[in-house]
Structure formats: C-alpha cells, structure tokens
Amino acid sequence: MTDNKYQISETKGQLLGIADSALAKIAASGALGAVSVNKSQTDELTLESGEFSLLRTTYNSSLSLRALIPEGERGNRKGSYSTNSLDASAVETAVGAAIAAARSSEPDTAEIIAPGFGERDFEADYVPLDLDKLYTNITEFLADAARDFPKVKILQLIAKYNSGASLLANSNGTRGFITYGYYSLSIEYSGRDGDNTTGFGYT
Numbered sequence: 487m488t489d490n491k492y493q494i495s496e497t498k499g500q501l502l503g504i505a506d507s508a509l510a511k512i513a514a515s516g517a518l519g520a521v522s523v524n525k526s527q528t529d530e531l532t533l534e535s536g537e538f539s540l541l542r543t544t545y546n547s548s549l550s551l552r553a554l555i556p557e558g559e560r561g562n563r564k565g566s567y568s569t570n571s572l573d574a575s576a577v578e579t580a581v582g583a584a585i586a587a588a589r590s591s592e593p594d595t596a597e598i599i600a601p602g603f604g605e606r607d608f609e610a611d612y613v614p615l616d617l618d619k620l621y622t623n624i625t626e627f628l629a630d631a632a633r634d635f636p637k638v639k640i641l642q643l644i645a646k647y648n649s650g651a652s653l654l655a656n657s658n659g660t661r662g663f664i665t666y667g668y669y670s671l672s673i674e675y676s677g678r679d680g681d682n683t684t685g686f687g688y689t
Contacts, residue, residue, distance in 0.1 A: 497525050498663050501653035504572055508551055509657055511581040517553040517588060518562070518599045518657040523572065524548045526650030529615060533624065533643040546650075547572050553584040554597055561595035563588045602659030610666040615647045620669070641686070642674040 505521045512519035525547045532540035549569050554562035565587030567580045624645060631640060649667035654660060677684040 497651050498653070501525065501651065501663070502655075502661065504549065504577060505653050505655035505661070507574070508549070508577050508581055509655060511578065512551070512553050512585070513657065515553070515555075515581070515585045517555045517585060519554070519584075520552045520599055520654075520656040522548075522550045522652065522654050524650060524652040525572075526648065529617070529647040529649075531617075531620065531624070531645045533628075533640075535641065536628070546570070549577065549580055551580055551584050553581070553588045554599060555585075555588045557593040559595075560593035562597045563591045563593050564597045565589070565591060599656050599658055600660065602656060603662070604659055605661040606663070608662060608664045610664055612665055612667045613669065614667060615649065617647075620645055620647070637679050638675055638677050640673060640675045644672045646670045 501523045504523050508521045509519050526545070528544045528546070530540065530542050530544070531538065547570055549572055550566070551568075552564060552566045554564055556562055565584040567583040567587065569576050569580050624643065628640065628643075631638065647667065647669050650665070652664045652666075654662040654664070673689050675687050675689075677687075
C-alpha cells in the first residue's frame with residue numbers, strides 16, 4: 487500500500503458533480519440546500535497474540551443533505567436525509583426524501599443556510615501513509631514493551647490509517663473540499679505476576 491493522496495485529490499471533480507446535482511434537484515423543488523459528500527479509505531493492520539494476523543483496506547462513502555423550503559416570515563421547513571450510496575439514483579432518492587420531510591415539518595425561523603464562501607480547499611492535518619514505517623514502528627514498540635514491562639502481555643493491537651476527501655456545498659455558493667489522513671492505534675492488554683492476573687485493559 488502506498489500513499490493515496492493523489493487518488494483522493496482526483497475525487498474532487500466527482501464529489502463536486504454529486505453535490506451540484508443534488509443542489510440542482512433541491513432547487514428544482516423550490517428549496518434551498520446544503521450537502522456533504524464523503525469518500526474515505528481505511529488501511530488496517532492487526533496483531534493478535536504477538537503475530538500479525540490481518541492486513542486489509544476498506545472503502546466507505548456517504549451523502550448527507552438538508553433541504554429548506556422557504557415560508558416567508560414564518561421561516562423555513564427543514565428536511566434531511568443520509569445515505570452511503572453516491573450513484574445517481576441514490577442522489578435522486580435522497581433529495582426526494584429530504585423534500586418530503588421538509589414539506590411535513592413546521593416552519594422554523596432558526597433554520598437557515600449559511601452564507602457562502604466560494605470554492606476553497608482545506609487540508610486537515612494530512613499525514614501520508616507509510617506502511618513499511620508503520621510496521622517497523624509497531625515491531626519496535628512491541629520489543630520495547632516486552633523489555634520494559636515484562637509482566638504485561640499485549641493481546642491485540644490494531645493500527646489504522648484513515649484517509650479521505652469530503653465536499654461541503656450549499657445553495658449560497660459554498661464549495662469546501664477537505665482532504666485528511668491520520669493514524670490511530672488501539673491496544674488490548676493484560677498483566678500477569680505469578681498466579682495473579684489483571685482484567686483486560688484498553689488504550
């Protein structure tokens with residue numbers, strides 16, 4: 487596995503197309519809208535009882551939208567809908583469900599669409615993927631833990647690299663594209679001293 491930032495950046499056009507399509511359908515229904523579209527990837531390395539047991543990559547996508555139907559001084563009727571599919575039929579279904587929900591809701595003067603800030607790109611603390619270095623660091627950590635804490639046994643270790651791209655868009659012209667990439671680590675462990683043992687600990 488290698489750093490996939492280049493591939494993630496290429497999804498900007500796709501996410502823009504999905505968001506613009508959803509907003510156009512919302513506008514055609516006489517409503518204002520806000521849309522969030524996300525595509526992400528998780529690279530996971532698992533160790534159990536001192537042995538590496540799993541290396542996998544999973545992919546996720548999501549679409550969340552909000553539709554506001556103006557009711558003049560009475561405010562806006564709000565409807566929302568979310569799905570994990572990004573194909574055209576799913577977008578159409580999501581818009582229809584949000585509009586239906588808005589039409590059945592009560593007007594609220596507090597429900598508005600945020601002012602637009604145009605098209606901007608953001609990078610949320612992006613760290614590139616380096617699987618070889620991750621493997622080396624885990625191996626060194628296990629050796630250090632065994633040396634410094636011989637009575638503690640690491641039962642399971644899960645290291646993940648989470649990366650993705652999101653687009654936030656609304657009827658007022660906002661188009662915010664966000665890329666992110668970060669590591670996370672979880673450990674399950676227990677202690678043993680002769681006949682005495684501890685319960686499981688997690689960190």
